[in-house]
Amino acid sequence: MPYAAVNGIELYYRIDGDRHGNAPWLVLSNSLGSDMSMWTPQVAEWSKHFRVLRYDTRGHGHSEAPHGPYTTEQLTGDVLGLLDTLRIARAHFCGISMGGLTGIALAARHPQRIGRLVLANTAARIGSPEIWVARAARARNEGMAALAESVLPRWFTADFIAREPLVFAFIRDVFVHTDRHGYASNCEAIDAADLHAEAPVITAPALVISGTHDLAATPEQGRALAQAIPGARYFELDAAHISNVEQADTFTRTVLDFLQADPPA
Structure with missing residues (x-):
């Protein structure tokens, strides 16, 4: 399996x-509690047009889960x-939720490395200390299975869960097998991240995608993020938090159209 020794850890990645x-x-950067497999609906189509680099965020999947808490600086x-x-000098970037926070920070702090930027189901500030401190403690003390029943139903609408039980079961399996300490340490990174001051300095062409039914990163927050980034586009899907899975075809096409659009005059 391909691993890279970066930033003091072993990071698992895959190229399509x-x-x-x-x-x-x-x-492509995954959400909290998932891994690179969350991008399966997009990879076949996008890899026809791009060299697609997926990785498991530290503390997730096959990547190392060092002692935390983690920081935005570490994630970027x-x-x-x-x-x-x-040896990649510059790349487009697409992240969901926690991956979107990583994308905001990367584009703001390292503009020379980012081409076009897609920020899905994310915000400049996600959640509150009341949420993240308790979530991190429960993950460490009780394990991931204890969180599954309260967290995962917020990822999708009830209709999708009823219609796609096998997809939901697969995603649940990834979630409950996420390293509990890695998950908790990423909760702490999200809790510490307030990127309101960084969004306005982004110069990359940006697309912000929200889910109409997203309770974690609401459409209101998505619109605010798009308004804060100069020239950013906004698109909303009939989905909850993991919109690239719930509305896979529309997400795939919308992002591809954005990434392949002519540069602004």
């Missing part, structure tokens, strides 16, 4: 598409280290 070709690079440093290891 011709890695030695000339297509632009596209980095992991991406930069991976790009450097693979």
